[in-house]
Amino acid sequence: MKPSPFAWSAPTSLDEVLAVLAQVGDDGKVLAGGQSLLPMLNMRLAAPAHLVDINRVAEFGYVRTTDDAVVVGALARHAHVERDEPAYAVQPLLRRALQLVAHPVIRNRGTTVGSIAHADPSGEMTAVLALTGGSVQVAAAAGRRTVAAADFFAGPLESTLAYGELAESVTFPAFPPGSGSAFVEVARRHGDYAMCGLGAVVTLTDGVVTAARAGYVSVSPTPLVLDLTEAVRGAEPSTAGWAAAGELAAGQVDPEPDIHATADYRRQLVRVLTARALAEAAGRAA
Amino acid sequence: MTEARHEIRLVVNGVPREATVPARRLLSDCLRHDLRLTGTHVGCEHGVCGACTVLLDGEPVRSCLLLAVTADGHEVTTVEGLGTPEAMHPVQQAFRECHGLQCGFCTPGFLTTVAAYLVDNPEPTEDEAREAVSGNLCRCTGYQNIVASVLRAAELSRDTSGQEVGEG
Numbered sequence A: 001m002k003p004s005p006f007a008w009s010a011p012t013s014l015d016e017v018l019a020v021l022a023q024v025g026d027d028g029k030v031l032a033g034g035q036s037l038l039p040m041l042n043m044r045l046a047a048p049a050h051l052v053d054i055n056r057v058a059e060f061g062y063v064r065t066t067d068d069a070v071v072v073g074a075l076a077r078h079a080h081v082e083r084d085e086p087a088y089a090v091q092p093l094l095r096r097a098l099q100l101v102a103h104p105v106i107r108n109r110g111t112t113v114g115s116i117a118h119a120d121p122s123g124e125m126t127a128v129l130a131l132t133g134g135s136v137q138v139a140a141a142a143g144r145r146t147v148a149a150a151d152f153f154a155g156p157l158e159s160t161l162a163y164g165e166l167a168e169s170v171t172f173p174a175f176p177p178g179s180g181s182a183f184v185e186v187a188r189r190h191g192d193y194a195m196c197g198l199g200a201v202v203t204l205t206d207g208v209v210t211a212a213r214a215g216y217v218s219v220s221p222t223p224l225v226l227d228l229t230e231a232v233r234g235a236e237p238s239t240a241g242w243a244a245a246g247e248l249a250a251g252q253v254d255p256e257p258d259i260h261a262t263a264d265y266r267r268q269l270v271r272v273l274t275a276r277a278l279a280e281a282a283g284r285a286a
Numbered sequence B: 001m002t003e004a005r006h007e008i009r010l011v012v013n014g015v016p017r018e019a020t021v022p023a024r025r026l027l028s029d030c031l032r033h034d035l036r037l038t039g040t041h042v043g044c045e046h047g048v049c050g051a052c053t054v055l056l057d058g059e060p061v062r063s064c065l066l067l068a069v070t071a072d073g074h075e076v077t078t079v080e081g082l083g084t085p086e087a088m089h090p091v092q093q094a095f096r097e098c099h100g101l102q103c104g105f106c107t108p109g110f111l112t113t114v115a116a117y118l119v120d121n122p123e124p125t126e127d128e129a130r131e132a133v134s135g136n137l138c139r140c141t142g143y144q145n146i147v148a149s150v151l152r153a154a155e156l157s158r159d160t161s162g163q164e165v166g167e168g
Helices: A014-027 A037-042 A078-083 A085-090 A093-098 A112-118 A124-131 A239-250 A263-284 B027-034 B090-097 B107-120 B126-132 B144-159
Strands: A007-009 A028-031 A050-053 A063-065 A069-073 A135-140 A143-148 A153-155 A166-173 A179-187 A194-205 A208-217 A224-227 B005-012 B015-022 B053-056 B059-062 B075-077
Touching: A014 A028, A014 A050, A014 A135, A014 A166, A063 A085, A069 A085, A069 A112, A078 A093, A078 A112, A085 A093, A093 A124, A093 A179, A093 A194, A112 A124, A112 A135, A112 A166, A124 A166, A124 A179, A124 A194, A124 A208, A124 A224, A179 A263, A194 A263, A208 A239, A208 A263, A239 A263, B005 B027, B015 B027, B027 B053, B053 B107, B059 B107, B090 B107, B090 B144, B107 B126, B107 B144, B126 B144
Parallel strands: A007 A050, A028 A050, B005 B075
Antiparallel strands: A063 A069, A069 A166, A135 A143, A135 A166, A179 A194, A194 A208, A208 A224, B005 B015, B053 B059, B053 B075
16 A cells, blocks of 8 residues: 655656656656545556656646636646636536535645546546536647547546646636536445536526536546437426436436446436436526 | 655644655655654545545645655644644544544544634534535544534634634
């Protein structure tokens, strides 16, 4: 239960980080909040030769908000994003989902960008990024690129970041006007990994549904977004409509069983939680 | 190969401390082994149990999920920094009054977590108190007396308001 030895460097600027990452190549691993990486090191599930600790890069610790997006820097802690009022005003699903990320003590340390780079399909932030149609700004010594959420996740715990690259920031776009959102999940204990969860967004125009979508947690190898509009398009919000959307969603997921829940149970959770989340989201749609 | 060692400086419970550690030294082990502050307990070492919780610049964090070298230059408050047997912290007083501990292994993590929580949430409801300790595991008490202790600590803190927590 102790990490194996590694070399460690603690650069203090973006340029230094990128220079070190370029130098160490496939030996390198970025350490931000460490709330997923340190358990993996302690249990020796991961043994990188060189840790590049970005905790001293003060310029990474920002949450910036524009009229239509929230941009989160590589060292912004979950707790910072959760409490940020301008971010809540522009994209309230962030706070709603963050309140379900582990426990407050973990959120004091863990970073939002780090949890996305970790690419865990049971992570709430990966689901929010996918549902908002967000993107990751990637920096390397050779230059920058922007990766859409749909292209960022390659598999469980696997992103399309290359060696030498840093996830420098993440952009969460706002939902269209007239939208409401919700995040619900079921876990064995509060703060545990969810057996199933989802973020939902419903858009109403003149009192009828014009869009209903959901982004799921823990039912797919990479973040899954389903467009459920066809079940409820043009209808006023109703319990029967949300149940139909839940049924539609349940037919489109193919969850894996594990020791926490069978595949059938997870599919049932998709059915029930989808209806619940869409109803809650619609209640918030203007 | 000899493992590289790094000199670090921490302010622990208000006292400047120095240590020379390999990069892989966890803050929990640095506190216990290098600085001989064994009040911080180590349970699971993967962030689940909460026994190792300390305050980093006043905020509760898992010391088993933080490298000592990352904490270089920062302030750490351990359970030893909360109070003394003669002048207990309100949270310590409350755990004593309400029998909020049995074997005591998990207690340092509860005390640091609750001390920081009450600074931000001085008047929790019972439900909020329960959620406040949901990231800390106790295998003895069944939690009822711990929740009672949180509520009692909030009362005691209000009685002695003005007492700052977490800056050692």
